[in-house]
Amino acid sequence: xxxxxxxxxxxxxxxxxxxxxxxxxxxxxxxxxxxxxxxxxxxxxxxxxxxxxxxxxxxxxxxxxxxxxxxxxxxxxxxxxxxxxxxxxxxxxxxxxxxxxxxxxxxxxxxxxxxxxxxxxxxxxxxxxxxxxxxxxxxxxxxxxxxxxxxxxxxxxxxxxxxxxxxxxxxxxxxxxxxxxxxxxxxxxxxxxxxxxxxxxxxxxxxxxxxxxxxxxxxxxxxxxxxxxxxxxxxxxxxxxxxxxxxxxxxxxxxxxxxxxxxxxxxxxxxxxxxxxxxxxxxxxxxxxxxxxxxxxxxxxxxxxxxxxxxxxxxxxxxxxxxxxxxxxxxxxxxxxxxxxxxxxxxxxxxxxxxxxxxxxxxxxxxxxxxxxxxxxxxxxxxxxxxxxxxxxxxxxxxxxxxxxxxxxxxxxxxxxxxxxxxxxxxxxxxxxxxxxxxxxxxxxxxxxxxxxxxxxxxxxxxxxxxxxxxxxxxxxxx
Amino acid sequence: xxxxxxxxxxxxxxxxxxxxxxxxxxxxxxxxxxxxxxxxxxxxxxxxxxxxxxxxxxxxxxxxxxxxxxxxxxxxxxxxxxxxxxxxxxxxxxxxxxxxxxxxxxxxxxxxxxxxxxxxxxxxxxxxxxxxxxxxxxxxxxxxxxxxxxxxxxxxxxxxxxxxxxxxxxxxxxxxxxxxxxxxxxxxxxxxxxxxxxxxxxxxxxxxxxxxxxxxxxxxxxxxxxxxxxxxxxxxxxxxxxxxxxxxxx
Numbered sequence: 246x247x248x249x250x251x252x253x254x255x256x257x258x259x260x261x262x263x264x265x266x267x268x269x270x271x272x273x274x275x276x277x278x279x280x281x282x283x284x285x286x287x288x289x290x291x292x293x294x295x296x297x298x299x300x301x302x303x304x305x306x307x308x309x310x311x312x313x314x315x316x317x318x319x320x321x322x323x324x325x326x327x328x329x330x331x332x333x334x335x336x337x338x339x340x341x342x343x344x345x346x347x348x349x350x351x352x353x354x355x356x357x358x359x360x361x362x363x364x365x366x367x368x369x370x371x372x373x374x375x376x377x378x379x380x381x382x383x384x385x386x387x388x389x390x391x392x393x394x395x396x397x398x399x400x401x402x403x404x405x406x407x408x409x410x411x412x413x414x415x416x417x418x419x420x421x422x423x424x425x426x427x428x429x430x431x432x433x434x435x436x437x438x439x440x441x442x443x444x445x446x447x448x449x450x451x452x453x454x455x456x457x458x459x460x461x462x463x464x465x466x467x468x469x470x471x472x473x474x475x476x477x478x479x480x481x482x483x484x485x486x487x488x489x490x491x492x493x494x495x496x497x498x499x500x501x502x503x504x505x506x507x508x509x510x511x512x513x514x515x516x517x518x519x520x521x522x523x524x525x526x527x528x529x530x531x532x533x534x535x536x537x538x539x540x541x542x543x544x545x546x547x548x549x550x551x552x553x554x555x556x557x558x559x560x561x562x563x564x565x566x567x568x569x570x571x572x573x574x575x576x577x578x579x580x581x582x583x584x585x586x587x588x589x590x591x592x593x594x595x596x597x598x599x600x601x602x603x604x605x606x607x608x609x610x611x612x613x614x615x616x617x618x619x620x621x622x623x624x625x626x627x628x629x630x631x632x633x634x635x636x637x638x639x640x641x642x643x644x645x646x647x648x649x650x651x652x653x654x655x656x657x658x659x660x661x662x663x664x665x666x667x668x669x670x671x672x673x674x675x676x677x678x679x680x681x682x683x684x685x686x687x688x689x690x691x692x693x694x695x696x697x698x699x700x701x702x703x704x705x706x707x708x709x710x711x712x713x714x715x716x717x718x719x720x721x722x723x724x
Numbered sequence: 725x726x727x728x729x730x731x732x733x734x735x736x737x738x739x740x741x742x743x744x745x746x747x748x749x750x751x752x753x754x755x756x757x758x759x760x761x762x763x764x765x766x767x768x769x770x771x772x773x774x775x776x777x778x779x780x781x782x783x784x785x786x787x788x789x790x791x792x793x794x795x796x797x798x799x800x801x802x803x804x805x806x807x808x809x810x811x812x813x814x815x816x817x818x819x820x821x822x823x824x825x826x827x828x829x830x831x832x833x834x835x836x837x838x839x840x841x842x843x844x845x846x847x848x849x850x851x852x853x854x855x856x857x858x859x860x861x862x863x864x865x866x867x868x869x870x871x872x873x874x875x876x877x878x879x880x881x882x883x884x885x886x887x888x889x890x891x892x893x894x895x896x897x898x899x900x901x902x903x904x905x906x907x908x909x910x911x912x913x914x915x916x917x918x919x920x921x922x923x924x925x926x927x928x929x930x931x932x933x934x935x936x937x938x939x940x941x942x943x944x945x946x947x948x949x950x951x952x953x954x955x956x957x958x959x960x961x962x963x964x965x966x967x968x969x970x971x972x973x974x
Contacts, residue, residue: 675777694865
């Protein structure tokens, strides 16, 4: 199955073959993979990945154990959508790479990969406002760089393979600890075949002024992307990490199943920002969780646009006193899409505070689901949770469901829950149209207004992108 | 050049006829007022002209400078130059006034041409000053939490920014105290121009003390029952609508 074409450059035909749709992520380049694990998932697939990546024995063992867990665990269709059954694990390709090491300079990145990321605006963003960038193309990072001054301060920013090999002493104690292999079927899958993703370590007291960014790009059809990210913020440090994702629109389904673990040690602060814009055939099944120690703070700022099915419930375990956890999330489900998102807030120490604000928009036959879990045990005191989930339905056949599960034991806590469902009223539309906005523009404006207070939580550069994506989604989706 | 309404009939979706043959010509440069009791069809007339889908036009035409408008959507009519100041302006949660008006102006520009932000704000602030509106107003969401007076002032601000050819003001005076009414009237009077036609819909004479109309029409039961000069408004004020109804159907 694998082939290599060292002469692959961008001839005219290729350029013309690239179909630029209205969504800027919808283009692909011919594959030129040196390493291809083939289709389907067996012990051999796992060994192939270990061999190619030259994994240490403990990782090989970790992967094989995980594969067993994955096989043993049933699909969670007892509570989740039946659409999960449509994932064909036998046709998915679990590892693809051109065999190149991540480059420190864009000039060294192969032409097709470079053009991909240039079209997505990554090098430009790096120059404008980022402290470091990692750009992953299918299974491996093509580019990875962090500002020299940060390296001097001891900041580590590399991919997971480099992390587990070269920084084992820091990496290994936390790896798989926030999200154990057996957390769910897809965390087990990721643990078996993970590749790429970021490893970040911020030393004590170091506060990054600019964000670090990772960009995950799927280029090949039937490909499964399984990046693995571990971020450790040592005592009193601060970091903002941003991730973006796109894939071209293929005929067949693509799987993205990441595991992201965050560790905020005493007094540290981690903000994790996601703007996902997967094409409408991607199954996006991601497990994200953070651990917040004493006085630490973990914030997930999450925007889910696109994909066929997204299941993602970022969580925070507040393990130290006065720890804070927050999930700010925006989801937009268009026809043929199901955004099943939410938050998990586990209070495990006194005086911990969590906040969940979720807004979803369902367009056409799109379906959005909020699933929340808040847990405050009896032996604690002074815990607080605030949960707000608001849904906006654009069309009469749009759908939204809310499943908030708030478990509070004992009487020394304070929780608050608010939920609302609204529609863009005929009166509001008429008013806006009377001012000269066509129906699509009016809907876009109404939707942007609905999520406006949350968009402000995103870094400025992302909020502009977010607004543009929403305008594109709303265009032609009304009537 | 005029906004011309010819024998207009319109019903609610359930078939109830509200407009029963309205004919009215509003030439450029003139201010017309329609008065009439509640339920006479005044507001319906304004909504039908603007293209509200809650009504069915069963007969008649409306032309804008000679062009038939019933084939046009609400937003096309707006961009062609029809502006309606709403009696009950809608809220647009989360969208700031500055962004809303900007989007409306942007919708009038060709694709690829962007509004000059500096010139836009300069213009916006000048109009807000005339309407005695606080600068903080630009950041507030459209009509959200506005008092009645603020909403009406906001309608006039939008009208001044969009510079329509024909302005229809539906009960702009309702719910205004005398100071707010004077400010709103100042805005409307500033918009009077030989190139612009205006239609004021009102229940009371009071508004016409501050915006002097060229012509006054009385509407009852879905028809214009009487037309005259400004003095007609004073007659109405003096004798009430019943007197006119009797006159119309005598």
